[in-house]
Amino acid sequence: MWWQELSKELSRLLFPSPQFCLICRRYLQDEGLPICGHCVIEYGFNWKCFTSGDDLCFSFGLFQGRLKELLHVIKYQGGFDACRALGLLLGLAIREESRLQDANYLLPVPLHSERLAKRGFNQAEVLADNIIKIWKRKVFRKAVRIKNTVPQSDLSFKQRIRNLDGAFWIVEPTLLNGKHVIIIDDIYTTGTTYRQLSRLIKSFGGRTSGVFVCSGPR
Numbered sequence: 001m002w003w004q005e006l007s008k009e010l011s012r013l014l015f016p017s018p019q020f021c022l023i024c025r026r027y028l029q030d031e032g033l034p035i036c037g038h039c040v041i042e043y044g045f046n047w048k049c050f051t052s053g054d055d056l057c058f059s060f061g062l063f064q065g066r067l068k069e070l071l072h073v074i075k076y077q078g079g080f081d082a083c084r085a086l087g088l089l090l091g092l093a094i095r096e097e098s099r100l101q102d103a104n105y106l107l108p109v110p111l112h113s114e115r116l117a118k119r120g121f122n123q124a125e126v127l128a129d130n131i132i133k134i135w136k137r138k139v140f141r142k143a144v145r146i147k148n149t150v151p152q153s154d155l156s157f158k159q160r161i162r163n164l165d166g167a168f169w170i171v172e173p174t175l176l177n178g179k180h181v182i183i184i185d186d187i188y189t190t191g192t193t194y195r196q197l198s199r200l201i202k203s204f205g206g207r208t209s210g211v212f213v214c215s216g217p218r
Ligand SMILES: [Zn+2]
Pocket: 021, 022, 023, 024, 025, 026, 035, 036, 037, 038, 039
């Protein structure tokens, strides 16, 4: 149909495929990916499944080595393009993941407004916004962080749980009733953040899975 062709053309204009690798800026040789083959090997991207309680979670690799360095750049040195690239890559992986196809929403882990102002962008939201360019789903933006917590990486396991207790809330929670929600974040380490959000979503009748760029050594 002509309007489908038109909408495809428009989406190509609005979201053109990158010409250069979004991580290292090398020219892309039509690999069908937002990053070059060199970076795929360099960062060791490898889709894997793990569980968090009863939930299925997925990530590209372990939180170590070059991938860990890349996430540090994204978080603290304004690596917006690299974050976009990781979102597009996650989109390609999720699109082929049969266990996630009944999902209704992607829920990026929210940042507190003060930290968002400091960092300029929420990396989890950039990931979700780029996933949906590849895999059409709705981004659920009604989760808020109501407590400005200390970075989890600075704390012990017990402190992490206390730190996040009551940190999140859902505005319009009835939207979650009976829905499958995928929680999106850059890192899953001890899983405290994930479990807090997942528990909250389940208390409003939702079901959860998780998708992360990387997960802690397990
Ligand atoms: Zn590259």
